[in-house]
Amino acid sequence: xxxxxxxxxxxxxxxxxxxxxxxxxxxxxxxxxxxxxxxxxxxxxxxxxxxxxxxxxxxxxxxxxxxxxxxxxxxxxxxxxxxxxxxxxxxxxxxxxxxxxxxxxxxxxxxxxxxxxxxxxxxxxxxxxxxxxxxxxxxxxxxxxxxxxxxxxxxxxxxxxxxxxxxxxxxxxxxxxxxxxxxxxxxxxxxxxxxxxxxxxxxx
Amino acid sequence: xxxxxxxxxxxxxxxxxxxxxxxxxxxxxxxxxxxxxxxxxxxxxxxxxxxxxxxxxxxxxxxxxxxxxxxxxxxxxxxxxxxxxxxxxxxxxxxxxxxxxxxxxxxxxxxxxxxxxxxxxxxxxxxxxxxxxxxxxxxxxxxxxxxxxxxxxxxxxxxxxxxxxxxxxxxxxxxxxxxxxxxxxxxxxxxxxxxxxxxxxxxx
DNA sequence: TATATACGGAACTTCACAGTTTCGGATATA
DNA sequence: TATATCCGAAACTGTGAAGTTCCGTATATA
Numbered sequence: 001x002x003x004x005x006x007x008x009x010x011x012x013x014x015x016x017x018x019x020x021x022x023x024x025x026x027x028x029x030x031x032x033x034x035x036x037x038x039x040x041x042x043x044x045x046x047x048x049x050x051x052x053x054x055x056x057x058x059x060x061x062x063x064x065x066x067x068x069x070x071x072x073x074x075x076x077x078x079x080x081x082x083x084x085x086x087x088x089x090x091x092x093x094x095x096x097x098x099x100x101x102x103x104x105x106x107x108x109x110x111x112x113x114x115x116x117x118x119x120x121x122x123x124x125x126x127x128x129x130x131x132x133x134x135x136x137x138x139x140x141x142x143x144x145x146x147x148x149x150x151x152x153x154x155x156x157x158x159x160x161x162x163x164x165x166x167x168x169x170x171x172x173x174x175x176x177x178x179x180x181x182x183x184x185x186x187x188x189x190x191x192x193x194x195x196x197x198x199x200x201x202x203x204x
Numbered sequence: 205x206x207x208x209x210x211x212x213x214x215x216x217x218x219x220x221x222x223x224x225x226x227x228x229x230x231x232x233x234x235x236x237x238x239x240x241x242x243x244x245x246x247x248x249x250x251x252x253x254x255x256x257x258x259x260x261x262x263x264x265x266x267x268x269x270x271x272x273x274x275x276x277x278x279x280x281x282x283x284x285x286x287x288x289x290x291x292x293x294x295x296x297x298x299x300x301x302x303x304x305x306x307x308x309x310x311x312x313x314x315x316x317x318x319x320x321x322x323x324x325x326x327x328x329x330x331x332x333x334x335x336x337x338x339x340x341x342x343x344x345x346x347x348x349x350x351x352x353x354x355x356x357x358x359x360x361x362x363x364x365x366x367x368x369x370x371x372x373x374x375x376x377x378x379x380x381x382x383x384x385x386x387x388x389x390x391x392x393x394x395x396x397x398x399x400x401x402x403x404x405x406x407x408x
Numbered sequence: 409t410a411t412a413t414a415c416g417g418a419a420c421t422t423c424a425c426a427g428t429t430t431c432g433g434a435t436a437t438a
Numbered sequence: 439t440a441t442a443t444c445c446g447a448a449a450c451t452g453t454g455a456a457g458t459t460c461c462g463t464a465t466a467t468a
Contacts, residue, residue, distance in 0.1 A: 007411085007412060007413090007467085009412095009466090009467060009468090010411065010412045010413070010466070010467050010468080011411080011412035011413025011414070011465080011466060011467075012412080012413050012414040012415075012464065012465040012466050012467095013413085013414075013465080013466060014413085014414060014415095015414075015415080018414095018415085033323070034319075034320050034323065035320075036240040036320050037320070037324075039454090039455060039456085040455080040456065040457080041455080041456095044416090044417095048416080049415085049416070050415065050416040050417055050418090051416090051417085051418090051456095051457080051458090052414095052415085052416080052417085052458080052459085052460095053414080053415065053416070055456095055457065055458080056414080056415095060456080060457080061455095061456070061457090111380065112319060112323075115238075115316060115319040115320065115379065116238045116239075116240050116241070116317075116319065116320050118379075118380075118382060119237070119238065119316075119382070120241075122382065125380075125381070125382050128380075129380060129381060133380060158392065158396035158397070161392055161393070161396050161397055162396070162397065164373065164376070165369065165372075165373065165397060167376070168369075168372040168373045168375070168376035169368065169369065169372045171372070171375075171376055171380065172368070172371070172372035172375055172376065175319065175379075176315065176322075176329075176332075176333060176337060176375065177329075177333060178322060178323070178326065178329050188362065188365055189365070192362035192365050192366070192401075193362070193365055193366065193369060193397075193401050194401075196400065196401040196402070196403065197396075197397050197398075197400040197401040198400070199400065199405065201403065213436090213437060213438085213442095214436075214437050214438080214441065214442045214443065215435080215436060215437075215441075215442035215443025215444065216434065216435040216436050216437095216442080216443045216444035216445075217435080217436060217443080217444075218443085218444065218445095219444075219445080222445090243424085243425060243426085244425080244426065244427080245425080245426095248446090248447095252446080253445085253446070254445065254446040254447055254448085255426095255427080255428090255446090255447085255448090256428080256429080256430095256445085256446080256447090257444085257445065257446070259426095259427065259428080260444085260445095264426080264427085265425095265426070265427090
């Protein structure tokens with residue numbers, strides 16, 4: 001019979017840097033095999049951590065994933081680095097960069113991996129949307145608003161709806177069709193859908 | 205040691221009507237809880253069948269689901285019943301009917317439930333897409349082509365891309381946002397995205 | 409330097425579910 | 439009416455993964 005003690009000042013300190021490593025590993029595995037395919041052993045192995053370390057920090061697989069999604073700000077675009085070319089098309093085309101496409105692709109694969117959890121946990125659906133999908137739509141809204149402000153497009157443009165078009169079609173292609181997002185595909189959305197929809201066709 | 209017999213003419217015949225009942229039950233459960241949440245017991249209970257009956261007809265849960273998706277033609281639109289109003293907007297708006305929206309919603313929920321299987325089985329991804337998503341896109345392509353033929357819209361319209369816009373945005377809303385598809389939402393896609401994109405804005 | 413806690417690793421326990429078998433009863437052929 | 443197969447129901451088996459415990463070691467306080 002041993003004495004149960006509780007001396008919070010004593011003993012080795014929990015290493016805070018392990019949290020980020022584990023959450024990153026969880027997102028990697030999530031993007032690769034999805035929530036159901038992911039096992040705690042996979043995440044632990046990827047993070048070179050013991051399973052006990054994971055359960056010391058998160059009570060369950062579900063809570064680990066929820067936390068990982070909530071903390072994935074690092075993939076967000078740097079607002080200061082956003083293009084401002086003077087034309088809507090210039091701004092949209094300037095977003096077609098390898099880095100941004102890679103990050104966007106990973107976000108969409110994470111979203112695909114979360115799919116099966118969304119119906120069980122509506123608050124996760126909300127978190128996932130605002131963390132994964134919303135930031136890029138917000139960028140599009142800004143581009144559209146600037147275009148309105150400079151008189152490039154009509155003031156009654158449905159900014160919210162148009163800003164979702166690219167996101168929706170990219171998500172559809174990645175998640176449903178399982179096809180890669182290419183620069184050609186993104187250019188085609190811009191030139192054949194978005195710009196015509198805001199009245200900026202090829203001036204025919 | 206009993207004699208193994210093989211008298212295909214003898215004995216009670218397999219009831220073919222059970223197949224459809226079981227496949228329908230599988231699609232129902234799939235739409236409600238997804239592939240991972242679905243259990244064979246749920247499907248058997250829903251179809252009022254014994255588990256042994258299911259395994260006499262399909263070797264595994266996976267094959268049952270693949271067959272269910274491949275056989276779900278009954279939700280398809282009757283090609284003869286398609287609208288032909290004389291205008292693109294008329295045709296598109298005529299598709300906003302309770303029955304079609306309900307069937308479309310169920311199809312998208314089935315697609316969401318299949319998500320976790322798609323990466324494991326690329327041929328299922330192909331089947332699911334051609335069975336679930338493609339038929340409605342084909343209808344849109346027909347509407348667009350007719351509009352081109354009658355000179356309502358430009359001949360160089362990117363029909364394939366535009367035909368996907370509605371599908372993509374509806375799928376995005378149902379699966380990612382978990383919000384219901386309303387007539388207002390569909391009208392907004394038609395009037396604020398699709399028609400402007402093909403040069404049929406509100407004649408401003 | 410004694411105590412308390414974190415670490416990675418591995419063995420262990422528990423449980424839900426896929427898949428199998430068995431049952432009594434129904435239905436088909438010969 | 440004997441045989442073979444189907445049916446739904448329920449008991450049973452096997453397995454993979456969530457979650458727990460224990461170990462030897464590392465690192466912090468007092």
